[in-house]
Amino acid sequence: MFHQTPARSIVLVLALVALALYAIYGGYFAREIVVEIAILAILAISIDVVAGFGGMVSLCHGAILGVSAYTYGILTAKLGYPTLPSAVAAIGAAAVFGTIVGWITARTTGIYFIMATLAFGQMAYTVIFKSRWLGGDDGMGGLPRFDLDWAGISMNKSLPFALYALLLVLLCYVAAAWVMRSAFGRTLCGIHSNEPRMRAIGVSTVIHRARAMGFSGLLAGVAGIIAGQHIQYISPELLFWTVSGEALIVVILGGLGTLIGPMIGAIAFVLLKHELSGHTDHWHIVVGLVLIATVLAGGRGLYGQIEHWMTRRKARGAARNA
Amino acid sequence: MKKLFLAAAAASLLAVTGASAQTKVGVLLPYSGTYAALGNEITLGFNMALEEAGRSGEFELVREDTEAKPPVGLAKARKLVLEDEVDVIMGLVSSGVLGAVRDFVDGAEVPLIVANAGNDEATGENCSPYISRVSFSNRQVSGPMGEWLAEQGVKTAYTLAPDYAAGHQMVEAFTQKFTEGGGEVVGGEFTPFGQTSDFGPYLTNAKSSGAEALFVFYAGGEAISFVKQYGSFDLKEDLPLYGSGFVTSPLYVAAEGDAAVGVIAALHYVPTVDNEINNAFVETYKAAQNKAPSEFTIQGYDAAKALMAAVDSGASDRASIAKALRGLKFDSPRGAVEIDAATNNIVHDVYIYETVKEGDGLTQKILGTIKAVRDEPHGCQLD
Amino acid sequence: MDAGFWVLQFLNALQYSMLLFLLSIGLTVIFGLLHFVNLAHGALYMMGAYLGISAAALTGSYWGAFVLAPLGVTLIGAVLYFTLIDRLRGAGPMNQVLVTFGLIFVFLDIARLGWGDIALGLDAPAAMSGTSHLLGVAYPTYRLFIIALGALVMAVLWIILSRTQIGAMIRASVENGDMAAAMGINVGRLFFAVFCVGCALAGLAGVVAAPVFSATTGMGISILIPTLIVVVIGGLGSLQGAIVGSLIVGFIETVGAAFLPSFAAVASYLLLAAILVLRPQGLIPARGA
Numbered sequence: 001m002f003h004q005t006p007a008r009s010i011v012l013v014l015a016l017v018a019l020a021l022y023a024i025y026g027g028y029f030a031r032e033i034v035v036e037i038a039i040l041a042i043l044a045i046s047i048d049v050v051a052g053f054g055g056m057v058s059l060c061h062g063a064i065l066g067v068s069a070y071t072y073g074i075l076t077a078k079l080g081y082p083t084l085p086s087a088v089a090a091i092g093a094a095a096v097f098g099t100i101v102g103w104i105t106a107r108t109t110g111i112y113f114i115m116a117t118l119a120f121g122q123m124a125y126t127v128i129f130k131s132r133w134l135g136g137d138d139g140m141g142g143l144p145r146f147d148l149d150w151a152g153i154s155m156n157k158s159l160p161f162a163l164y165a166l167l168l169v170l171l172c173y174v175a176a177a178w179v180m181r182s183a184f185g186r187t188l189c190g191i192h193s194n195e196p197r198m199r200a201i202g203v204s205t206v207i208h209r210a211r212a213m214g215f216s217g218l219l220a221g222v223a224g225i226i227a228g229q230h231i232q233y234i235s236p237e238l239l240f241w242t243v244s245g246e247a248l249i250v251v252i253l254g255g256l257g258t259l260i261g262p263m264i265g266a267i268a269f270v271l272l273k274h275e276l277s278g279h280t281d282h283w284h285i286v287v288g289l290v291l292i293a294t295v296l297a298g299g300r301g302l303y304g305q306i307e308h309w310m311t312r313r314k315a316r317g318a319a320r321n322a
Numbered sequence: 323m324k325k326l327f328l329a330a331a332a333a334s335l336l337a338v339t340g341a342s343a344q345t346k347v348g349v350l351l352p353y354s355g356t357y358a359a360l361g362n363e364i365t366l367g368f369n370m371a372l373e374e375a376g377r378s379g380e381f382e383l384v385r386e387d388t389e390a391k392p393p394v395g396l397a398k399a400r401k402l403v404l405e406d407e408v409d410v411i412m413g414l415v416s417s418g419v420l421g422a423v424r425d426f427v428d429g430a431e432v433p434l435i436v437a438n439a440g441n442d443e444a445t446g447e448n449c450s451p452y453i454s455r456v457s458f459s460n461r462q463v464s465g466p467m468g469e470w471l472a473e474q475g476v477k478t479a480y481t482l483a484p485d486y487a488a489g490h491q492m493v494e495a496f497t498q499k500f501t502e503g504g505g506e507v508v509g510g511e512f513t514p515f516g517q518t519s520d521f522g523p524y525l526t527n528a529k530s531s532g533a534e535a536l537f538v539f540y541a542g543g544e545a546i547s548f549v550k551q552y553g554s555f556d557l558k559e560d561l562p563l564y565g566s567g568f569v570t571s572p573l574y575v576a577a578e579g580d581a582a583v584g585v586i587a588a589l590h591y592v593p594t595v596d597n598e599i600n601n602a603f604v605e606t607y608k609a610a611q612n613k614a615p616s617e618f619t620i621q622g623y624d625a626a627k628a629l630m631a632a633v634d635s636g637a638s639d640r641a642s643i644a645k646a647l648r649g650l651k652f653d654s655p656r657g658a659v660e661i662d663a664a665t666n667n668i669v670h671d672v673y674i675y676e677t678v679k680e681g682d683g684l685t686q687k688i689l690g691t692i693k694a695v696r697d698e699p700h701g702c703q704l705d
Numbered sequence: 706m707d708a709g710f711w712v713l714q715f716l717n718a719l720q721y722s723m724l725l726f727l728l729s730i731g732l733t734v735i736f737g738l739l740h741f742v743n744l745a746h747g748a749l750y751m752m753g754a755y756l757g758i759s760a761a762a763l764t765g766s767y768w769g770a771f772v773l774a775p776l777g778v779t780l781i782g783a784v785l786y787f788t789l790i791d792r793l794r795g796a797g798p799m800n801q802v803l804v805t806f807g808l809i810f811v812f813l814d815i816a817r818l819g820w821g822d823i824a825l826g827l828d829a830p831a832a833m834s835g836t837s838h839l840l841g842v843a844y845p846t847y848r849l850f851i852i853a854l855g856a857l858v859m860a861v862l863w864i865i866l867s868r869t870q871i872g873a874m875i876r877a878s879v880e881n882g883d884m885a886a887a888m889g890i891n892v893g894r895l896f897f898a899v900f901c902v903g904c905a906l907a908g909l910a911g912v913v914a915a916p917v918f919s920a921t922t923g924m925g926i927s928i929l930i931p932t933l934i935v936v937v938i939g940g941l942g943s944l945q946g947a948i949v950g951s952l953i954v955g956f957i958e959t960v961g962a963a964f965l966p967s968f969a970a971v972a973s974y975l976l977l978a979a980i981l982v983l984r985p986q987g988l989i990p991a992r993g994a
Contacts (some may be wrong), residue, residue: 027405028401051799057798057799057802087772090646105982107982108494108985110797110938111742111941112799112985114742114799114802115933115977116977117929119934119977119981120978121975123971126970126974127919129970130485130514135488137485137486138392138421138422139392139393139422141421141427155697158404231397231400232395232396233422235418248802248806249806277387281353282354282814282817284810285814287807287812288806288808288814289811290807291810292807292808295803295804296789296804315812321439354817355924356951358822359822362822365773377735400783434738517865519914519918519924519927520711520717520917522717522721522848522959523718523959523960524715526717529710529713530707530709530713542824546919547918551917555845556836556843577919583842594793
């Protein structure tokens with residue numbers, strides 16, 4: 001069940017403000033990091049929606065992000081269509097892809113679901129990887145950013161772009177929170193905790209899970225647009241299953257099932273990665289160990305652990321007062 | 323922020339202790355992933371040249387890892403230019419990364435010395451007055467093989483290469499020169515790049531094509547696997563192997579073992595090139611590293627030499643460095659070289675060599691030299 | 706395309722299938738028995754290749770590597786079992802995926818630190834480095850060795866599983882772990898033994914593949930997908946499933962590579978998706994799975 005607690009709202013606002021200040025005063029590199037965090041945060045939120053609430057661990061979300069980025073790339077860089085409609089279409093394509101995968105895999109659970117999403121993600125990767133028209137392994141360049149010159153804002157500058165990315169994080173979080181609090185979200189949680197019972201009361205779990213993947217795909221699609229516009233160059237690697245794996249790490253690191261956890265996890269992961277690669281070329285091993293440690297410590301992640309302590313204290317306090 | 327401060331502190335320290343105005347060089351190479359070994363080797367060569375000349379203090383190096391991935395390479399390039407404010411960028415192993423950074427470097431007017439990436443278009447239709455290449459173009463190391471093979475009287479060939487830009491360009495250039503010389507390419511395949519470990523099916527296809535010769539382009543790990551598997555199928559008599567030199571590069575030919583013996587390839591540098599500069603170079607390298615240098619070492623070495631020559635001619639900022647590099651002539655261990663003023667690509671000799679056994683190891687025996695290979699503009703308009 | 710061509714491609718497919726079999730049998734039994742998703746299985750395969758190369762350098766012979774590499778990987782597996790696997794047995798697929806994914810990262814850098822970034826080769830034993838004449842074609846002897854080894858392992862495992870008491874215990878534990886424990890089978894010890902054997906097979910696959918494919922730090926990740934596909938198509942936990950699955954995937958990939966490279970890449974995934982949707986338990990599932 002998802003509740004937008006005051007604690008979560010405070011953390012959300014604090015995190016976004018901190019990132020915005022970092023972008024404004026931190027210089028070029030800080031802005032690049034903020035955008036990286038934003039993309040990862042939205043992707044992680046999209047995964048949290050299905051994995052944290054729906055219990056569906058997906059390894060194809062990187063591919064969904066990639067589908068959005070490539071659709072945007074094809075429409076703008078290859079076919080020359082205007083940016084905003086292309087972005088909307090790209091996000092739509094991602095949502096459709098998510099829905100289709102969700103629908104096909106709706107009857108599978110646990111490890112089979114994970115493998116099925118892996119399969120579909122890899123299929124998308126292979127199709128794009130093999131396409132010479134899409135640039136194949138070399139990727140596709142020339143993706144344009146939105147043109148806000150009429151409002152006096154130049155999106156080609158790194159600060160406005162970083163703030164735009166943060167704005168989208170806020171919007172995606174709010175959207176996800178709203179959906180998870182709605183009847184749809186509660187049904188999804190219900191399916192996660194007891195699927196046969198939900199079916200017994202007449203819920204079509206297949207359609208519901210498909211829709212959840214579709215909504216999640218939509219969010220991932222937004223991340224895809226930012227990713228495509230950021231470096232203005234995309235390559236098939238975006239769709240490889242290890243990207244989804246890394247986003248999953250971020251969700252766990254932050255706190256599964258909290259929606260704010262992914263955001264914290266994204267900040268921690270990106271900062272950790274950059275800090276490490278400044279000192280060594282072997283940062284993989286550190287990330288791997290941190291991940292293992294997180295899971296062994298209870299798997300609640302940074303924010304999840306904080307919330308756990310808070311609720312324990314509250315429970316102890318309540319017990320004392322009782 | 324911290325990095326900026328440290329870099330500034332380091333720079334001021336060096337400025338106090340060393341030269342007058344330091345040239346800031348962004349070293350943009352893969353230091354993790356499949357091409358890490360190449361990135362490290364190029365860096366080694368680059369530093370070797372600077373140390374030899376005693377001028378390491380004149381250049382401040384900022385290292386960034388491209389991971390051989392185009393988006394990462396582009397992000398790091400932007401960081402080097404916009405945050406570190408380098409005067410010149412050196413590096414790039416992967417043609418994909420080169421394709422990604424090309425527009426940025428050209429637009430930001432920052433000179434880029436390409437130390438490996440062979441993408442033909444970078445000095446062809448997509449050339450730029452800011453992109454100079456001291457390594458090679460894919461055409462230069464595959465076309466001459468086609469020429470030479472046709473001259474030897476070989477009539478038919480079958481081609482294999484990985485399915486990405488470089489692979490396609492190598493095969494195209496080979497095919498063009500081979501057919502011009504009277505040969506015919508009877509068939510060929512492109513193998514999934516980076517994902518093929520088993521070349522068995524492709525070798526079987528090649529054999530059944532009935533061609534007289536097999537021309538391939540593979541590099542790194544794929545080259546090792548391919549050559550070994552080729553050897554295991556015992557095709558040396560029926561289908562001799564020819565390639566673009568990376569297939570038996572001195573950097574990793576030892577891993578290929580006996581399978582590499584007899585393979586003939588075309589490359590712009592082998593350690594056995596016989597001239598004064600190279601003999602001294604190889605000796606110095608062997609003493610320090612206990613093995614022979616490779617074309618990657620030379621590419622880094624020459625990048626430093628070119629940069630030093632440019633600085634010596636008075637260049638101190640981005641525009642002047644770019645200008646000074648264009649048309650630069652100097653002596654490299656591979657022979658006399660020139661950065662073509664028409665395309666900004668290097669002009670050098672290409673050696674046709676055979677890998678032979680020498681004692682316990684393998685070495686390269688030069689069969690022929692194609693002098694001063696210079697690419698046609700192919701649509702390049704620098705002015 | 707004469708008969709020789711078809712024989713060669715058939716042998717190519719068979720050899721690749723055998724390699725997949727060596728890897729997938731370990732993974733499938735671990736999953737079937739321990740219900741543990743081990744994404745790091747590919748990393749163990751990679752360690753087998755690298756340890757094999759070092760062992761060969763140390764002992765001066767391929768056979769030294771052949772024996773020592775699986776032992777080395779088994780040791781690694783034992784350590785993993787006591788530190789991680791045992792703790793996570795009941796933890797649910799997500800945590801297992803995450804931890805083993807973390808292990809992939811860890812082993813990746815261990816390989817880089819221990820053996821560097823350049824791809825390394827291992828020489829096949831001199832006796833096998835030529836070609837043999839078989840069915841009218843000349844085929845690399847070493848690849849025939851892989852086929853023979855795979856078949857041998859298949860036969861040995863079959864006999865163990867169907868004819869010995871320990872095999873019966875394993876099958877019982879796969880079918881119904883609780884019941885087996887209730888009958889007095891020391892399921893915990895059995896799991897450990899099976900896990901070690903699975904790791905040994907992964908290590909064996911690595912050292913056997915090294916002369917053909919050479920050892921690279923990415924090899925664990927690139928072999929993981931075909932192996933997972935084999936295991937899921939064949940049926941988790943079943944020996945016959947692993948046999949059938951590896952033959953199917955091996956042949957699709959080889960035939961595809963030979964005739965339709967573009968299609969081949971997607972074909973295995975399509976098949977995987979189809980199985981997952983239509984028959985998730987796989988073609989020949991272990992009973993009770």
